[in-house]
Amino acid sequence: MLDEENAPAKVLAQETELRERVLAFLADHPPAQTPRDDFLAARFDAGLGYVHYPVGHGGLGLPRNAQPALEEELAKAGAPDIDVRLNVIGLGMAAPTIIACASEEQKSRWLRPLWTGAEVWCQLFSEPGAGSDLASLATRAVRDGDDWVVTGQKVWTSLAHHAKRGLLLARTDPDVPKHAGLTYFALDMHAPGVEVRPLRQLTGEAEFNEVFLSQVRVPDADRIGAVGDGWKVANATLMNERVAIGSSRAVAREEGAAGFAAAAWRQHPERRTQDLHQRLLKLWAQAEVSRLAAERLRQQLAAGQPGPEGSASKLIFALLNQELSGWEVDFAGTDGLRYDDWTMRRDASSDYARGPVFRYLRSRGNSIEGGTSEILRNIIAERVLRLPAEPRADKDIPWKDLPR
Amino acid sequence: MLDEENAPAKVLAQETELRERVLAFLADHPPAQTPRDDFLAARFDAGLGYVHYPVGHGGLGLPRNAQPALEEELAKAGAPDIDVRLNVIGLGMAAPTIIACASEEQKSRWLRPLWTGAEVWCQLFSEPGAGSDLASLATRAVRDGDDWVVTGQKVWTSLAHHAKRGLLLARTDPDVPKHAGLTYFALDMHAPGVEVRPLRQLTGEAEFNEVFLSQVRVPDADRIGAVGDGWKVANATLMNERVAIGSSRAVAREEGAAGFAAAAWRQHPERRTQDLHQRLLKLWAQAEVSRLAAERLRQQLAAGQPGPEGSASKLIFALLNQELSGWEVDFAGTDGLRYDDWTMRRDASSDYARGPVFRYLRSRGNSIEGGTSEILRNIIAERVLRLPAEPRADKDIPWKDLPR
Amino acid sequence: MSNAVSASKVRPALDLLYSDTEQALAGALDDLLAQRCAPAAVLARTEQPEAYDVALWKALAAEIGLAGLLIPEELGGAGASCRELAAAAERLGAHLAPVPYVGSAGVATATALTAAKTATRPGGGQEAGIAADLLRRLADGTVTAAVAVTASAMPADTFPAAVQLSGPQPGDAAAGIFRLRGRIDSVPDALPADVLLVPAEGVPNGLYLVEATAPGLHRVPVTSLDMTRQLCDVSLDGAPARQIAVGASAAAALDAGLVTGAVVLAAEQLGLAQRCLDMTVAYGKERRQFARQVGSFQAVKHRLADLWATITQARAASRYAAACLASDDPDTAVAVALAKSACSDAAVTAAQECVQLHGGIGFTWEHPAHLYLKRAKASSVTFGTPGAHRAALAGLANLPAPA
């Protein structure tokens, strides 16, 4: 986002023009008379999907912060909207990657059904042997005519059982160092050889999946970026994950984990002790400060000053969720020893209202998923503080020769 | 210490014999009629200094735990005793090193004046450029006829200004890897070229010294161990430091830092708050548990089961001293903002009764001196838990080629 | 007020090491549990109807004599002390054995032992006889017992008021039968018990023995955080009961049970913590990322070193509490507070680190790390949280709360 684009006068003119364009669109497609799917498709085609998408692919090439004006006009008119939760990975990670790295033809094929929700996307990066060290992954893609033949195993794949497409990172050249031998694909999740199995977690439910790939044929036309450029494309995906976290909406006091704890405290005077009170005051203060830090980060992004503070947010978010829910279990006393249901569930993803025990258990994952807290600390130390990297032995060795 | 030696019957017989020997000695050297220095010298010569010292060098080659019986008889007779505090490094580190690694001739020269207190010893290991990485030290010793010529700078030397002898570790061969090129000497602190300067610390006082060595001639007769064996001898010294910590006497509840905090709490009801109360309860409990852990370690050593728990003790000792004294400053409120005196003092070593501010400041050193807490954690991880060492680049390179 | 310190200055130190007997007991347990209590089997059982492994418990009771450790030899027990009880608990904790050891061999046995002692007092004969009879049946492993208190109960709590005496039925008085009515939620180790010891409010308060088969007694299993120590809700609807202690003697018996429970649980937590550390260290040597063993990364090493130091400290506290209890030391109350708080904290930290440092796999159902986490967190609340035990030190160590 250039400073120029944000000059106040120019922004105002942009917004006025945008609102006019929405009103014209609404006149042509009255929400009450237009079926939801048709309305959304038309909205996309009119460049009124996400205005920061490119012209011709659902957007107008405007800055991100033009979107609220559009949403406001649509809401006023009672227009249907997309269900962001249904396709979080598609909208949050796949679309930015496609926009940044895919061909025009691919953009045309993928962005419209992605945005409307017709095609759900998932992400096939992590493997049992490649977690923090993602670039060491072992899923192989071997060229065969116009196709690639893919074999391997992926883990921690949310939404895989609903997805039509998967962002796949696979090894196409084991003879070069690990970062250099990777290629990026958009996998058809319905292709033969793709098997999705629920991956049960310690809460009892299966929020994620394992995906087994056995000789799956992927057309070369579904490759994103050049052969061997997979690591670069994957970094675009991961960077967008972080921006998405940072730029989300403002959060109110006690909206998160601190709210559950404070509510419990207020509801149960009979359970209060000085020990629990002191711990709560400390955690409440930390949570509120953390909320202010997130708000400050949001203001930085809005002002075009993106900073590295998002890494601190994720680190502290995990810690606070864990501490607060641990406190909640202690505060609940005997009730904190009871759970609702251990039986395996699907699609019960992260219902934090399930009670303190669920929150305590689920929050253990917050410091693992999406980059462990250990990896985040490495990133902060090396990219923010510019501390020297540790000596590394795996940078210049062919992947196939690395010790496992 | 062999199990056999500790068989109950044998131990009892030993003790009886020892007591008889002491009584005979006391009959020959009535404490009331014998000057202190003469008495101590005679006691040493009779093998009744430290009974675990070798026969002919102040001891009887008995196990360490035979000593209390001897002390008891001497105390009953009102005999003078040595002042351990005066020569802690001599008795705690130099003597065990001399016994383990020095020649018979050297033992005869050094142990008697060391034990009686006539000659104070100090330790010349650390350098400004070699703290945690002691083996990288740069003080050079160059052979010249029957002497070595030593030049360099040592730091953190307690008692240097009182000492007659210094345990000196110096580099005799820069062309081999760092651990291999070191040699160990007993330096005459009164030799020309030895300059001792006070090293002032953040408490204002100078408990330690810097020692500058300029072309100091050390006779080869004062070398301990073979040329190039300095690292091995130094490890014997450091190991004894740890045993000395572990095997010290039993400590009573609240004898240490927790006692100052608890006393303050009891004396000042008007300063009490719930925050400070909760913190105190937690710290008091930790301190008491830590005391029990030290007692358990003492019992292990007494039972001939030395364990690695001493490292945990030092780590937690530092942490607790720091936390408790930090608590004390907070509890003291406005009084915690006042100090007694910043002027530079000598020989005021660690008078912990000087108040909370002194304790707070001095305790910062507890996690640095005698091995930093970071180095201790490395030692625990690698030697106790047997976790793999980090990749190291400095093991096989000649010292002179190491990056600095 | 007298200074809490001075007394301890002159007292001889208690033995904090493991005796040969304790080490032999631990070794025998480890052998048996390695065979009969593998992590996969423990995990599988959590989804079976029987959460407790009653067969294993019978084997431990019969083959190793765990059930009767505290019981005097004249009543058929091993005549051991809380030291051996704690040493065995460490092993059971390390293996997460789903057996009612803490509740039966610890809490219920200590309660019955104290109740039995009232036989020496005037008027206490009948109750003590019932208690002694129970102890004989506990010692030979034919009977498993539990005290019906809610899991968060702790030493020095006020006597529970959840159960009351209800109206007698014809013939009760002659038969020495009392009737109980009430409800106690979240009782640990009561599900596999043959006999419940129920504290009931009355004038005076009393402690009552209820057979598991008694009419009017209902136990409903609870979906529990700790899947390897399932709680149940106990309700009594005029259930017939026999009195085993009354008044001060009932209170003392219950308190003895809870003190023993806290100490045994602390030892179990210690064993669990050590096992979590061992698992994590082993994984750190095996798992590679960035072409290195993850256990070679210094940040991981330092955290594990800190954890080891924490466990080393907790071990001393656990041993001290067991030794105090074994010798009826006047410092027992302080020792219990120190042990339960230190061991609970160590276990929770160790289990959380175990999950975290296993990365993704530690978050899955199939890996046993979560079983340790759930046991650790639940046990830290059971018989008093660390905070509650430290609060007790305010009085015990003369560190009074702000006015």
Next chain:
Amino acid sequence: MSNAVSASKVRPALDLLYSDTEQALAGALDDLLAQRCAPAAVLARTEQPEAYDVALWKALAAEIGLAGLLIPEELGGAGASCRELAAAAERLGAHLAPVPYVGSAGVATATALTAAKTATRPGGGQEAGIAADLLRRLADGTVTAAVAVTASAMPADTFPAAVQLSGPQPGDAAAGIFRLRGRIDSVPDALPADVLLVPAEGVPNGLYLVEATAPGLHRVPVTSLDMTRQLCDVSLDGAPARQIAVGASAAAALDAGLVTGAVVLAAEQLGLAQRCLDMTVAYGKERRQFARQVGSFQAVKHRLADLWATITQARAASRYAAACLASDDPDTAVAVALAKSACSDAAVTAAQECVQLHGGIGFTWEHPAHLYLKRAKASSVTFGTPGAHRAALAGLANLPAPA
């Protein structure tokens, strides 16, 4: 009781960034302080008789206008707000400038400003006139002031009772002179002050202006933990004084001073924390052990990453408190508690890590690390410890203490 939360849900967010003006101010300060306030000079001054650098303070007041930031333009000040005041405090904290900024431009100025506002109320004319006159003299830097409260005083404390009115001398009433008697220990920034504002108990309580040269006023320097902000003990023995506020208005003026003091000090702590981190990072890149930069060791890196995250959070709290105070926001009390507790904790942690990670050299007198440690620890107690500020949240955030 109303839920403390709902109000904040609808409120527009305050600006938490640094404005261009604030950045320019910070830049100018950094330039000047780099020249006139090098660590070696700050250290050397701690052993000189004059602990405060009065010449530097005059330069900051005259050249940069720091003394009058809060004072309206019509009284000769800059007409800025607590935002700019806080931004400047960060730089002064980073350089450990030994100047009475917090006490004079912060506490005393905010106190006088609030007192001056009573001019609009009936009967407040004369006192307000004195306050306004003081503000004019503060604004142009000719006068430095301090409020005579003990360092640990904090917002919402009860009105101090250390000083009382004493018997008048002949002619006092006509001249509007009051007499004060009493003693206040450990007052920050009072040593270089030309004027003291003294809260005195009475019926009603009042706030009084005492010239530093007044007979009967004595200031005795205190050997202070914080060597770069020396405290003094103030005693008054019938010293002549002029009343600048009484009753509720005196209480409000004093509270405004302490609120501002806590916020400015929090910002100073933030600047100090960031500087300690920067120094430690720089040392980690420079110092080698084991043939590696010590900053390449992962355990060191992770600790510094955690510290950076802590400071990042504290920065948001500091900015929020300054913004609240600048806009007289109803959430100010919560914001002050958050900022002072978060920034104090961050500063103490940062300074302790700075000493530790510098190893031996960080423990010496010659290295400036200890100056930061002493300032950090002393400031964390000044105007309320983190614990005391968090305790205030119990009421402010509807998290009531146990009954």
